[in-house]
Amino acid sequence: MRSVISIADLTNDEIEEIFSLADDADKMRADRVAADRIMATLFYEPSTRTRLSFESAMQRLGGSVISCSDMKTSSTVKGETVADTAKVVSSYADVLVVRHNWDGAVQAMAEHADVPVINAGDGSHEHPTQTLCDLYTLRKEKGELKGLTVVVCGDLKNGRTIHSLVYALARFGANVVTLAANSMALPQYVLERLEREYDYALAPVGSDDLKAVVTETDALYLAPKQPHQLALYTQVDEVIQARLNSLATGLRYDAFYMTRKQKERMKEGTTGTSYPTIGSNFLREQRFRDTVVMHPLPRVDELSPEVDKDRRGIYFKQAAYGVPVRMALLKFLFDRRSEKRSRARVDPAPYRSPEPIGPQCRNPNCVTVKEPISSSRRFEILSPGQANALILACAYCDHRFKVQIAGNVQSKRYYVFDATLVGTLDDWLQKGDLALFDSIKEAEELGYEPFKSGPQRALMSEDEIAGALKSMGGQILRDCRELSRLLFLGVRGAGSHLAQRLANEVGKQAKRKPEVGEIEIYGSGDDLKRLSPDDPDAGPLNLKDREIILVDDVIFTGRTVKSALSIIFRSARPQSVRLAVLIDRGHREFPVKPNYVGKNIPSSESDRVRVKLREIDPGEPDQVIIYTIINPKEETPKPSHPADFAAK
Numbered sequence: 001m002r003s004v005i006s007i008a009d010l011t012n013d014e015i016e017e018i019f020s021l022a023d024d025a026d027k028m029r030a031d032r033v034a035a036d037r038i039m040a041t042l043f044y045e046p047s048t049r050t051r052l053s054f055e056s057a058m059q060r061l062g063g064s065v066i067s068c069s070d071m072k073t074s075s076t077v078k079g080e081t082v083a084d085t086a087k088v089v090s091s092y093a094d095v096l097v098v099r100h101n102w103d104g105a106v107q108a109m110a111e112h113a114d115v116p117v118i119n120a121g122d123g124s125h126e127h128p129t130q131t132l133c134d135l136y137t138l139r140k141e142k143g144e145l146k147g148l149t150v151v152v153c154g155d156l157k158n159g160r161t162i163h164s165l166v167y168a169l170a171r172f173g174a175n176v177v178t179l180a181a182n183s184m185a186l187p188q189y190v191l192e193r194l195e196r197e198y199d200y201a202l203a204p205v206g207s208d209d210l211k212a213v214v215t216e217t218d219a220l221y222l223a224p225k226q227p228h229q230l231a232l233y234t235q236v237d238e239v240i241q242a243r244l245n246s247l248a249t250g251l252r253y254d255a256f257y258m259t260r261k262q263k264e265r266m267k268e269g270t271t272g273t274s275y276p277t278i279g280s281n282f283l284r285e286q287r288f289r290d291t292v293v294m295h296p297l298p299r300v301d302e303l304s305p306e307v308d309k310d311r312r313g314i315y316f317k318q319a320a321y322g323v324p325v326r327m328a329l330l331k332f333l334f335d336r337r338s339e340k341r342s343r344a345r346v347d348p349a350p351y352r353s354p355e356p357i358g359p360q361c362r363n364p365n366c367v368t369v370k371e372p373i374s375s376s377r378r379f380e381i382l383s384p385g386q387a388n389a390l391i392l393a394c395a396y397c398d399h400r401f402k403v404q405i406a407g408n409v410q411s412k413r414y415y416v417f418d419a420t421l422v423g424t425l426d427d428w429l430q431k432g433d434l435a436l437f438d439s440i441k442e443a444e445e446l447g448y449e450p451f452k453s454g455p456q457r458a459l460m461s462e463d464e465i466a467g468a469l470k471s472m473g474g475q476i477l478r479d480c481r482e483l484s485r486l487l488f489l490g491v492r493g494a495g496s497h498l499a500q501r502l503a504n505e506v507g508k509q510a511k512r513k514p515e516v517g518e519i520e521i522y523g524s525g526d527d528l529k530r531l532s533p534d535d536p537d538a539g540p541l542n543l544k545d546r547e548i549i550l551v552d553d554v555i556f557t558g559r560t561v562k563s564a565l566s567i568i569f570r571s572a573r574p575q576s577v578r579l580a581v582l583i584d585r586g587h588r589e590f591p592v593k594p595n596y597v598g599k600n601i602p603s604s605e606s607d608r609v610r611v612k613l614r615e616i617d618p619g620e621p622d623q624v625i626i627y628t629i630i631n632p633k634e635e636t637p638k639p640s641h642p643a644d645f646a647a648k
């Protein structure tokens, strides 16, 4: 039994097969391939196109339809869980088509249903059948998908049609230009998946290239990684940035995919920002002569009706293809009733907590948070070792977050994560002994005790830290071109406290405190947050044309900086980004060179350097310490060599 929850549930060949079936919709209709079958549509959110085109598709296949078009009239209002609804309705129908406002809810329902379930849109997460219609339309208009450049435009953060579409475009080898409305950029989890699974990299598009048609926003170009691109991207100086800017100029744009602002998914009071629009300017531009305009609909005012009359406006055709494409998908699934699961998605061995307390998805709209009883909390562990933490991806909504506390169920000991432990933790995972926690408190509540670590050595005292920050503040001020453009951006944690302190230093010396923000590398909500001035009316943090000082406590592999740069460039085009760290440990995996360093401390991989700050450990003095990690599998600690720690 096959369900389609994500576009990743279908292989490229299967998508092609569905398109061939759609080309022959008349034949499917004549053959009445779904005679005697019943489809149930359960819509927890409004819909016109998706529900009606599914229902029309089923009836044209000779099948019949039962429908709950508004779940407010169903037992949901009495408190029925999605799990129970799915179980019950699957004995009334042969396939369920579900739309839900929670991310991951349709997957949770598929886990409880006895018939195939099709995701007709879940929260901000995915909308795979819209993507099938989009790809089908593009193919009809443009032929091959490979090599096309598609501009996705508007609310890229909340638009589920966008998320499924960019994965699919990447899989078929198309390029994507993102043109996000202010503070509605493509989420970091989507971008990282494009990088990790499809080897895509992003670069800013030449700054004026799309200005004429769409104002208010900067464009980013996502394309299969070129060998030099990654190295370029992790450098932060201005010369390199200028080269990056030119990397994607003069592109040929094959399609604009416009979307509306997803107001219903936004917090109250945050919906009022400006929004890009497509209208007559676009139509006049010679270079968009062959650029088609698409939209999943409904439109509000982001796409002018002027485009309706233009041959390039193909969104009504796109909506009409909904019927043959959904007929094809239904037939495809009925033909595969005996197949157990998707060939496309290999479920990586998921992590499930062996303890009653364990990590929780950080996405407040995830079904695992909204209705834990309908889901079984599990995560994929991604690239262990990144940013001195384990990165977990929620199996329902794909949002990622980091955990730093890892324990062993047998020995009941916990460890603060360190890259040297990766192999050991993997062993524990295989044996089912790995217990992850969101905090030390959680581990200790379950009776876990800390593992031992080697002796500590102080590397910097309170006075030395203050002296280093003062001197860095002075250097930053000397290098700064325009004080009003200066913005300190701390990596959440010690980095954001240091950013505040550096901004205070600069403020003292310049008599004007620069703005401070925080960047969350593995967050699942807003990646960028204003810290000061923390005036609620100040609006979202604006990175455009700023002189950014990215601040972190320790730099080691450079991965954190790389991710932070990707978030920064995705949000807007700053004038420059410079990097300030209190401690530089060397051992870079990426060619990132900090511009301001408090102290250089060459250290080995098994060493742990910790910056203790009074904001984080109240009552204790500021201090930088180093100690050796004792791998739980080793009898004695590896001695650290004091000579290695000599300052520069």
Ligand code: NCD
Binding pocket: 049, 050, 121, 127, 130, 160, 161, 259, 260, 296, 297, 298
């Ligand atoms: C979209 C949706 O519901 O996500 N509509 C659709 O299915 N065609 C787009 C939207 O609501 O903006």
